[in-house]
Amino acid sequence: MSPDQESTSRAQSLDEALDHYKRNVGDELDRIFDEATIQAAKTKTRERKDGPRLEITNYGRIGQMILPPGWTEAQQPAGETDKRRFREFTPPDKPNVKICFFFRGHRVADEVAKAFQAVLEKPAHVVTSAEFAAVAEVVRDKTPSDTFKLLVAATRDVNQKRVLLVEGTYSESNDDVHALHIDGDGAGSIIQEVYFQAPKKEYPLHFAEVSTAFKSIQWK
Numbered sequence: 001m002s003p004d005q006e007s008t009s010r011a012q013s014l015d016e017a018l019d020h021y022k023r024n025v026g027d028e029l030d031r032i033f034d035e036a037t038i039q040a041a042k043t044k045t046r047e048r049k050d051g052p053r054l055e056i057t058n059y060g061r062i063g064q065m066i067l068p069p070g071w072t073e074a075q076q077p078a079g080e081t082d083k084r085r086f087r088e089f090t091p092p093d094k095p096n097v098k099i100c101f102f103f104r105g106h107r108v109a110d111e112v113a114k115a116f117q118a119v120l121e122k123p124a125h126v127v128t129s130a131e132f133a134a135v136a137e138v139v140r141d142k143t144p145s146d147t148f149k150l151l152v153a154a155t156r157d158v159n160q161k162r163v164l165l166v167e168g169t170y171s172e173s174n175d176d177v178h179a180l181h182i183d184g185d186g187a188g189s190i191i192q193e194v195y196f197q198a199p200k201k202e203y204p205l206h207f208a209e210v211s212t213a214f215k216s217i218q219w220k
Contacts, residue, residue, distance in 0.1 A: 054089065059101060060192045061161075061184050063220040067099065068209035074098070096175070097198040097206055099213065103184070104140070104191065112137045113188035120155060120162045120183060127153040127164070135164070138181050138191050142166045156180075161219050169200070176203040180214065 054072065056065040067089055074088040074095065087101045107113070115134035119127060127135075132153050136143050144150045152167035164181040179195035194217075196203075196210045 056087075056101070058220070059087070060103060061182055061220055062101075062192075062194070062217055064216070064218040065194075065213060066216040067213050068206070071099070091206065094202065097202050099194070099196050099210060102193040102195070107189040108137045108191060110189070115188075116164070116181075116183065116191075117188035119164065120188070122155070124155045124157055124162065127155065138164065139166050139179075142168055142177065142179060147171050158214065158217055159219065174200050176200055178207070178210070 053069055054067045056062060056067065059065075068091065071089045071091050074090050076086070076088065085103045085105050089099045091097055108116070112135060115131070116138050119131050119135060132139075132143070139153075142148055142150065148168055148170055150166070150168045152165060154165050155162050156165045157163075158180065161182070163183075166179045166181065167177065169176050175197050176199075177195055177197045179193055182192040182194070184190035184192040194214070196207070196214075198206060
């Protein structure tokens with residue numbers, strides 16, 4: 001193949017990959033994280049006995065989730081975020097203590113999606129090393145390494161929906177994390193994450209109220 005032919009072939013491959021992304025990922029992003037729906041169902045405050053609480057509605061597979069008292073949405077730098085992909089909420093005066101909602105914006109590989117489905121289809125259990133290795137793409141940076149110490153990897157039922165729970169510590173920041181990985185499209189390929197992350201000293205101080213918030217999730 002000549003250099004010109006190779007260049008043309010590479011360009012065609014990039015165009016095909018972009019078309020595939022727009023056709024498949026773009027459609028799923030619009031369907032699951034519909035911007036109009038998010039704007040129409042803005043985060044609202046609910047008055048409760050223990051004080052006002054923010055209520056997250058119609059966000060991906062989450063139909064409703066009630067945050068701990070006093071937590072508010074953190075402002076992200078202009079132009080650097082897409083609310084369909086990332087939102088962050090924090091308690092007063094503690095920006096390093098956060099509940100985050102994250103979607104990476106693309107599908108995982110087909111073999112990973114199948115492995116993720118297989119893990120979720122089993123009864124709730126501690127994930128084996130082989131299973132965890134197969135879904136490494138699902139959990140992103142939360143695999144055992146010099147930068148992350150894995151403590152828990154297990155499937156759990158949250159209000160009748162099975163999710164993959166990962167807990168551990170980021171070595172550099174010394175932050176602990178409690179993360180739920182959710183099958184967003186029923187095929188294991190669209191991953192939605194909800195996670196609690198905080199410095200090690202702050203983590204136990206907020207874990208109970210965060211657990212209550214996670215238990216409040218109602219699914220769509």
